[in-house]
Amino acid sequence: MSNLTKIKSLLLAPSDAVRRYLVLSPQTISATYAGAWNGTNVIEVSVWMQKGDNAPTQIGLKDYTVDVYYDGTAVASISKNNTPSFQFSIPLGTKMCDVRLRYGGAYVDTQSVVITSDGARGPSLRQERWTVGVQYMAGKDGEKYEDTVLSGNYGFYHCIKTHTSTEADEPGKGSNWEQYWERGTHIDNLATDIFLAEKAYINNLVTMMIQTGYAGVPHIEASGSTFEIYGYGVYPAIQLAVNDQKQAVLRFCNETTGEALYDLGPNGIMKEFSEVSNKYFPNQLYKLPFATRVKEFLNIKESYTPNYYLFQEGYKTLGQGDNATRQYSVSGTSTPSEYNGKYFVEESYRSSVMEDGYYVKPNNGVYMKFSGQQAEATPVASATGVTTDEGSYDHPLDVYVIILYEVLRGKITNQIPVYFTKIWEAGAAASVGCDEIGNELDTKTYPTLYSYWLSNKKVEI
Numbered sequence: 001m002s003n004l005t006k007i008k009s010l011l012l013a014p015s016d017a018v019r020r021y022l023v024l025s026p027q028t029i030s031a032t033y034a035g036a037w038n039g040t041n042v043i044e045v046s047v048w049m050q051k052g053d054n055a056p057t058q059i060g061l062k063d064y065t066v067d068v069y070y071d072g073t074a075v076a077s078i079s080k081n082n083t084p085s086f087q088f089s090i091p092l093g094t095k096m097c098d099v100r101l102r103y104g105g106a107y108v109d110t111q112s113v114v115i116t117s118d119g120a121r122g123p124s125l126r127q128e129r130w131t132v133g134v135q136y137m138a139g140k141d142g143e144k145y146e147d148t149v150l151s152g153n154y155g156f157y158h159c160i161k162t163h164t165s166t167e168a169d170e171p172g173k174g175s176n177w178e179q180y181w182e183r184g185t186h187i188d189n190l191a192t193d194i195f196l197a198e199k200a201y202i203n204n205l206v207t208m209m210i211q212t213g214y215a216g217v218p219h220i221e222a223s224g225s226t227f228e229i230y231g232y233g234v235y236p237a238i239q240l241a242v243n244d245q246k247q248a249v250l251r252f253c254n255e256t257t258g259e260a261l262y263d264l265g266p267n268g269i270m271k272e273f274s275e276v277s278n279k280y281f282p283n284q285l286y287k288l289p290f291a292t293r294v295k296e297f298l299n300i301k302e303s304y305t306p307n308y309y310l311f312q313e314g315y316k317t318l319g320q321g322d323n324a325t326r327q328y329s330v331s332g333t334s335t336p337s338e339y340n341g342k343y344f345v346e347e348s349y350r351s352s353v354m355e356d357g358y359y360v361k362p363n364n365g366v367y368m369k370f371s372g373q374q375a376e377a378t379p380v381a382s383a384t385g386v387t388t389d390e391g392s393y394d395h396p397l398d399v400y401v402i403i404l405y406e407v408l409r410g411k412i413t414n415q416i417p418v419y420f421t422k423i424w425e426a427g428a429a430a431s432v433g434c435d436e437i438g439n440e441l442d443t444k445t446y447p448t449l450y451s452y453w454l455s456n457k458k459v460e461i
Helices: 003-011 449-456
Strands: 019-027 030-031 040-051 065-069 071-081 085-089 096-103 104-119 125-130 145-150 156-159 182-183 209-211 220-224 226-230 238-242 246-253 260-265 274-276 279-284 305-310 315-318 325-328 357-360 366-371 399-406 409-421
Touching: 019 096, 040 096, 085 096, 279 366, 409 449
Parallel strands: 030 104, 125 145
Antiparallel strands: 019 040, 040 085, 065 071, 065 096, 096 104, 145 156, 156 182, 209 220, 220 226, 226 238, 238 246, 246 260, 274 315, 279 305, 315 325, 357 399, 366 399, 399 409
16 A cells, blocks of 8 residues: 555544644735735745544654655755644745645645735836926836826837936937937838737727637627627627617526526617506595494595595516516515505595595495396486384385495405485484395494494405
């Protein structure tokens, strides 16, 4: 059995496994574009051991070796004996540093320190026409600009030494300009198949196509009025364009199949966009003081019946058919808020709701006639001058109906039909109504005008 196999078997033992491993600090080192570290380039190596489930302990192994690889190339082997930790420096320019612990002839653990770059940390490019009295900069570390100027008819010049300009150092003309400037290559017209540049500063770019990468890696492609964003697939994940009909196009697509997942226009869900505003529907309702006798809702005038406002919550609809989605204006979700369908005392869902109780609509002494289980559509004026004796009053021809509205927490929870025959004041004073064919209800059995409906569980009207 090889040493490497022995070590692996030891590490994988279920009960008394001993694991030796490294801990590196720091785990990441940042570097600048100019090659200088943005922070320390020193790595501290610590050797640890863990047995079973015990807490790890820093140790000094006998005769162990740490091999160091820079950018995948072995550059150093550091041998230690009973040393729990030590430090070494990473050379400049390293992109990846792998530190490998070798013990007993086999590698036990490998840790990596990642070198990150902050990108171009040098000065920004400043391009302008040369002028006397301006501080021009050569772009050294810590300076703000890297200056390129156009000087008269002499062409482009690049600043190689920071200075404040005078006539003596005017590029291409002054007596000592070469101490501060180097001449740049200026070409009025250039045609080439392939142009490669580490950096390109272009004042005005006109191009037929822009592409920042190829299929399989994230990149963008732009041509004409079409802009496409690619992920890791062969099809664009996002398409943004203006089509031949001058309509905006925006699609989110499956990168593997090219299928449109969300089509926002012009023929997708944006075309089917609609919006319904919040609405208030006024209703005149009179709150009954007791709701026990017929007389309480006879001849209710509009003049003393207030308006209550039924709130219908507005919403936006996006999409069409089964794929349509609705968002309500108050709740902000696909479900209406608690205010929807309630009656308020003002045209605002933030105002007070109407009080709990029983209500009727104004009738001005006109009632719906109900005869033989069927109500006529034409209202019938109230009967007057009835002289029939109370004791012999039996099954009159005319039965009337009024709807009683039960309100709870601002919503109408029940619509109760109340039938009655006695619409003259003396007869209605003690009446709680009648059944559907005109039989007067006994006040002992039915103490309120709606109790007959409740006890017989009549359907809502």
